[in-house]
Amino acid sequence: MNIATPITGTRDRGLRIAVVGDVLLDVDLLGRADRLSPDAPVPVVSVARSVARAGGAGLVATLLARDGVDVVLVTVLGDDDRVGELRAALDATASSGGAGTITVVAGPSGAPTPVKTRVRGDGQAIVRIDEGCEPPGAPTITADMLAALDAVDAVVVADYGRGVAADPELREALEAAGRRIPVVWDPHKNGSAPVPTAAVVTPNRSEAFTLAEGGASASDDIAGVDTVAGALLDAWGCGAVLVTLGAKGALLRRRDRGTPAVPHLVPATPSDGTDPCGAGDRLAATVASALAAGEPLGDAVAAGVAAAARFVASGGVASLDRPANTSRLPGDSADALAVAHDTRERGGVVVATGGCFDLLHAGHARTLAAARALGDCLIVCVNSDDSVRRLKGPERPIMAEGDRSDLLQALECVDAVVVFDEDTPEAVLRRIQPDVWVKGGDYVAADLPETGVIAAWGGRTVTVPYHPGRSSTRLAGALARVG
Incomplete structure (x- = not known):
C-alpha cells in the first residue's frame, strides 16, 4: 500500500509524529453478568453492545490524534x-471533534x-479471546514506509x-x-532491541525483568528495578530507560555525559481505576509529544506518568468511547468531565464543591469528606x-493553583479537581452539571449565585456543618506572625 490520504482534512502545521509498529484490532463485548451458566460454573454475559478499536500501534496513533x-x-x-473494521476504527477516531489527522502508510x-x-460483564473483564495472533512471517517494508x-x-x-x-531497513x-x-521506544518481551539512538525506552516492570535476561537482580x-534499568541502559546504549511501575509511577535511568545518572x-497520582490496559501506550504517546514540543526529558516523563494515571x-x-472534545476541561487534574460521565453511566450521583483552598486545613478536610x-x-x-487575587487581595494566594x-x-475523598479562572464556578458547573453542589454551613444556600445555576438541570444545593476557628485567613495571619 502507498501513502494514504489523511483520514481527516489537512490543518495548519502542528506537531506531526510517526507511530511505527504492529497494529491489532481490539474488540470489547460489553454487557451484564448477573448469573452463572447452568452447565458450568462460569458467568453468563448478556452482550448489549460491541466496540471495536485499533490496538497496539493503532492505539498509540488514536491517543495522539x-x-x-x-x-x-x-x-x-x-x-x-477484519482489516476493514480496523480502518473504520481509525477513521472514527480521526473524524471525532477536535482530533488530529491519521495518515496510514502500510505494507x-x-x-x-x-x-x-x-x-466484559458489568465493567469487569471476564475472558480474552485471541484470533490470528500467532507469530507471523517477516512483513514487507515498503519505500513509502521508510x-x-x-x-x-x-x-x-x-x-x-x-x-x-x-526489519533491518526500517531499523536503519x-x-x-x-x-x-x-524516538520513544515502547518494547515488547518478544520484540526487538531498541535502536541505540532512542531517546527513551519505556518497558513496564515485567518486560524490563524479562528483557534483562536474568543478568540483573531478581528483586522487584x-x-x-533500578538495577534492571541500569543493565538495560548499558545493553541498549540508548539515552534513557523508563521502567513503568503501575500505580507506583515510573523509574527513570538516563545517561549524564556518558555515565548512568x-x-x-x-x-x-493515586487512582481508583481498575483497568490498566493502554496505560503504557498513553505514557509513550505523551512523552513523545512533550519531547517533540521541546520539553526536557524529566518534564516529559512527569507528563507521561500523570497522563497514564489520568487515563x-x-x-x-x-x-x-467518549467524544475527544468533551473528555477534559481546561485546568483539570483528573478529567472531571470523564469522572462525571462515568459516575452517571453507573447510575451514581455527582457531587461538586468549590473554593480557594489556599491553605488546606482540618475544616476543609471535614467539609470535603462530608460532601x-x-x-x-x-x-x-x-x-x-x-x-x-481578585477575591482576597494581591498577597494571596499563598500556594499556587x-x-x-x-x-x-x-x-481519598476527592475524585477530580478543576481550576476555574472566573470569580465563581458557574461556567464550570454548567459543563459538569453536578447533581449536588455543596458548601460549608457558613453560607446560606439561597444566597449563593450557584444555586440558581444548579437548579436549571434539576440539581440541588446543600450545606454541610461549618467548623469555626479554622480558616485559611487565620492560618495566613498566624504564619505572618511567626515570620
Whole structure:
C-alpha cells in the first residue's frame, strides 16, 4: 500500500509524529453478568453492545490524534475482512471533534489481522479471546514506509513483537531518525532491541525483568528495578530507560555525559481505576509529544506518568468511547468531565464543591469528606491564582493553583479537581452539571449565585456543618506572625 490520504482534512502545521509498529484490532463485548451458566460454573454475559478499536500501534496513533497531533501510522496490514473494521476504527477516531489527522502508510503483512476480543460483564473483564495472533512471517517494508519518517517531529515505536520493528531497513531508518528527532521506544518481551539512538525506552516492570535476561537482580523492589534499568541502559546504549511501575509511577535511568545518572522516581497520582490496559501506550504517546514540543526529558516523563494515571482513572480504553472534545476541561487534574460521565453511566450521583483552598486545613478536610458522602464522586472546583487575587487581595494566594490542586487530588475523598479562572464556578458547573453542589454551613444556600445555576438541570444545593476557628485567613495571619 502507498501513502494514504489523511483520514481527516489537512490543518495548519502542528506537531506531526510517526507511530511505527504492529497494529491489532481490539474488540470489547460489553454487557451484564448477573448469573452463572447452568452447565458450568462460569458467568453468563448478556452482550448489549460491541466496540471495536485499533490496538497496539493503532492505539498509540488514536491517543495522539485525540490530543490534536497529526499522526503518520507506519505499519503493515492484512487483506482479510477484519482489516476493514480496523480502518473504520481509525477513521472514527480521526473524524471525532477536535482530533488530529491519521495518515496510514502500510505494507502487506502477509498474515491475518490479529484480533483480541475482551468479554466484559458489568465493567469487569471476564475472558480474552485471541484470533490470528500467532507469530507471523517477516512483513514487507515498503519505500513509502521508510520515507514517512523524514518529515516528522518525533517517533513512537510500538513494538508488539510481530516483526515490524525487527526489519533491518526500517531499523536503519529509525536509528537515523533518532539522530535528528526524539524516538520513544515502547518494547515488547518478544520484540526487538531498541535502536541505540532512542531517546527513551519505556518497558513496564515485567518486560524490563524479562528483557534483562536474568543478568540483573531478581528483586522487584525499587533497588531491584533500578538495577534492571541500569543493565538495560548499558545493553541498549540508548539515552534513557523508563521502567513503568503501575500505580507506583515510573523509574527513570538516563545517561549524564556518558555515565548512568542517579535514578529518578516519578510517583503517580493515586487512582481508583481498575483497568490498566493502554496505560503504557498513553505514557509513550505523551512523552513523545512533550519531547517533540521541546520539553526536557524529566518534564516529559512527569507528563507521561500523570497522563497514564489520568487515563486509568478515567476508565482506560473504555474512555475512548467518549467524544475527544468533551473528555477534559481546561485546568483539570483528573478529567472531571470523564469522572462525571462515568459516575452517571453507573447510575451514581455527582457531587461538586468549590473554593480557594489556599491553605488546606482540618475544616476543609471535614467539609470535603462530608460532601463525598452525599454521592458517588466528588469534583472540587478551585479558584485560579488570578481569581484568588481578585477575591482576597494581591498577597494571596499563598500556594499556587498547581500545588493546591495536587494537595486536593491526594485526598481519598476527592475524585477530580478543576481550576476555574472566573470569580465563581458557574461556567464550570454548567459543563459538569453536578447533581449536588455543596458548601460549608457558613453560607446560606439561597444566597449563593450557584444555586440558581444548579437548579436549571434539576440539581440541588446543600450545606454541610461549618467548623469555626479554622480558616485559611487565620492560618495566613498566624504564619505572618511567626515570620
